[in-house]
Amino acid sequence: MNSTANSTTTSTAPTTDTTTAQIARGAYLAKAADCAGCHTAPPRVTHPGAAPTATPAFAGGLGMVSPFGTIYSSNITPDPRSGIGRYSYDDFARAVREGVAPGGKRLYPAMPYPSFAKIDDADLHALYAYFMHGVQPVAAPAPATRLPFPFNQRWALAVWNWAFAPSGPFKPEPTRDAQWNRGAYLAQSLGHCGACHTPRGAAYEERGYSEADPLFLTGGTNDHWFAPNLTGDPGSGLGRHSAADIAAFLKHGHGGGLIAFGSMVQVVEDSTQYLSDADLAALAAYLKSLPPRAPSGHFNERSRAARQSVQALKTGDVERPGAGLYAAYCARCHQTDGAGVPQKYPRLAGNPAVLSASSTSLVRLLVEGGRSPRTEHGPEPRKMPSFADQLSDSEMAHVLTFIRNTWGNAAAPVTTRDVSSVRGALHK
Ligand code: HEC
Ligand code: HEC
Ligand code: HEC
Numbered sequence: 471m472n473s474t475a476n477s478t479t480t481s482t483a484p485t486t487d488t489t490t491a492q493i494a495r496g497a498y499l500a501k502a503a504d505c506a507g508c509h510t511a512p513p514r515v516t517h518p519g520a521a522p523t524a525t526p527a528f529a530g531g532l533g534m535v536s537p538f539g540t541i542y543s544s545n546i547t548p549d550p551r552s553g554i555g556r557y558s559y560d561d562f563a564r565a566v567r568e569g570v571a572p573g574g575k576r577l578y579p580a581m582p583y584p585s586f587a588k589i590d591d592a593d594l595h596a597l598y599a600y601f602m603h604g605v606q607p608v609a610a611p612a613p614a615t616r617l618p619f620p621f622n623q624r625w626a627l628a629v630w631n632w633a634f635a636p637s638g639p640f641k642p643e644p645t646r647d648a649q650w651n652r653g654a655y656l657a658q659s660l661g662h663c664g665a666c667h668t669p670r671g672a673a674y675e676e677r678g679y680s681e682a683d684p685l686f687l688t689g690g691t692n693d694h695w696f697a698p699n700l701t702g703d704p705g706s707g708l709g710r711h712s713a714a715d716i717a718a719f720l721k722h723g724h725g726g727g728l729i730a731f732g733s734m735v736q737v738v739e740d741s742t743q744y745l746s747d748a749d750l751a752a753l754a755a756y757l758k759s760l761p762p763r764a765p766s767g768h769f770n771e772r773s774r775a776a777r778q779s780v781q782a783l784k785t786g787d788v789e790r791p792g793a794g795l796y797a798a799y800c801a802r803c804h805q806t807d808g809a810g811v812p813q814k815y816p817r818l819a820g821n822p823a824v825l826s827a828s829s830t831s832l833v834r835l836l837v838e839g840g841r842s843p844r845t846e847h848g849p850e851p852r853k854m855p856s857f858a859d860q861l862s863d864s865e866m867a868h869v870l871t872f873i874r875n876t877w878g879n880a881a882a883p884v885t886t887r888d889v890s891s892v893r894g895a896l897h898k
Pocket of ligand 3: 729732800804832840852853
């Protein structure tokens with residue numbers, strides 16, 4: 471928080487009931503909700519060869535890929551013309567919780583208002599105080615969203631909202647303790663974890679908004695990243711990971727040998743790394759309470775096959791397609807025994823993301839490469855190379871099938887067609 475928050479240097483003087491503490495609280499909640507992650511455009515390259523320069527926070531213009539086309543986020547700085555400076559608290563509450571901007575403009579659910587509907591009044595007042603008094607106004611309109619017909623008909627979203635969007639605040643579960651309820655609140659409202667981790671239906675609606683719904687947090691695909699099952703499934707879910715591992719993963723992007731990749735990197739960098747230890751523990755406790763659902767994949771480190779595969783890789787005595795590719799291209803970082811290197815390279819043995827029902831993220835990572843999260847207190851970021859120019863579609867299928875079925879891992883094979891369809895969609 472900058473110290474100008476409640477001084478006269480900001481555009482609007484805070485009212486008497488807006489305290490510095492409330493603005494600071496709002497700044498924390500904006501991190502928990504990752505408002506900046508979606509409402510800040512990527513760094514701009516002003517001329518060829520120049521280093522990219524950061525764009526102003528909250529000024530909008532990030533293009534979000536949806537099945538209907540690219541949706542640009544709005545400028546939500548307090549600028550009166552380009553941003554939300556003229557919003558009353560009620561306007562703000564209606565936009566954030568119901569997806570209706572002043573003038574009746576319906577927002578696309580790329581803005582996660584179906585989750586934000588559960589943000590409580592005290593938190594929403596703090597967020598409003600922060601956006602009005604703690605954020606620098608930026609006088610530059612965000613690019614307009616132009617979707618093809620019929621998706622450009624925003625009025626139709628009223629019907630969508632009527633059919634799908636949940637309404638009303640979060641209801642605490644009286645049979646659970648305060649920590650569980652705090653975790654449930656964070657996951658379901660501000661954290662909008664379900665926006666990525668819950669499967670979507672044909673109308674792009676999330677198929678559940680709380681643990682009462684059987685598909686809630688069982689895994690979902692957005693923009694060709696599959697966000698895994700976060701329930702207690704011991705294969706592709708979090709069943710074998712402790713609450714402490716999960717909290718560490720959210721804080722540093724590293725936990726229990728897993729490293730955040732794909733769209734989770736930004737979630738860790740922009741949002742979860744800033745959560746207090748108590749809030750991280752609450753989120754982890756809540757996730758650990760979810761019963762195993764949508765089971766997929768298995769891991770048995772003591773199986774005979776597990777021992778054999780390590781031995782075979784060590785001696786080079788392997789005939790399975792993919793083994794040679796693994797030894798040549800992957801083992802130097804992920805190691806022959808698939809255990810990775812702590813703080814550097816993720817373990818692949820028993821990694822739920824490797825065992826997931828969907829291989830979309832694995833293919834995308836292999837094609838594009840990746841970088842582990844950069845956080846204030848976590849390990850240095852490391853790169854996973856892109857294999858787009860080195861491996862053919864069938865080689866990628868072989869090496870992925872291999873890592874999904876070695877060291878005690880057991881998951882459905884990846885076919886050449888699976889790889890081709892993701893690469894085709896990514897144009898890579
Ligand atoms: C997952 C991405 C995402 C996150 C997180 C997100 N937004 Fe949005 N938001 C959007 C998109 C995209 C739009 C534009 C939707 C449209 O044009 O229909 C939008 C629109 C809005 C609008 C409407 C502005 C207008 O008048 O057009 C407001 C207000 C808003 N967001 C506030 C917030 C706040 C506050 C937070 C954090 C609590 C937040 N958003 C978090 C994606 C996001
Ligand atoms: C923008 C989409 C997105 C959002 C929002 C999101 N995640 Fe993720 N998450 C992913 C993806 C993609 C992965 C798979 C890559 C990886 O394992 O890091 C993932 C992985 C994870 C993992 C590791 C699971 C595993 O099996 O490896 C955990 C734990 C997790 N997310 C927790 C959360 C929590 C808690 C929230 C809400 C506070 C959240 N995520 C919000 C996209 C998202
Ligand atoms: C130079 C070291 C290096 C090499 C070589 C490498 N990787 Fe990686 N790999 C990484 C790093 C670093 C990450 C974390 C990436 C991120 O966070 O975006 C990673 C992540 C992964 C993940 C996601 C698991 C997780 O929890 O983050 C999979 C799956 C994976 N690599 C498979 C492979 C395969 C298959 C190969 C060989 C074709 C390979 N890697 C080669 C460094 C490497």
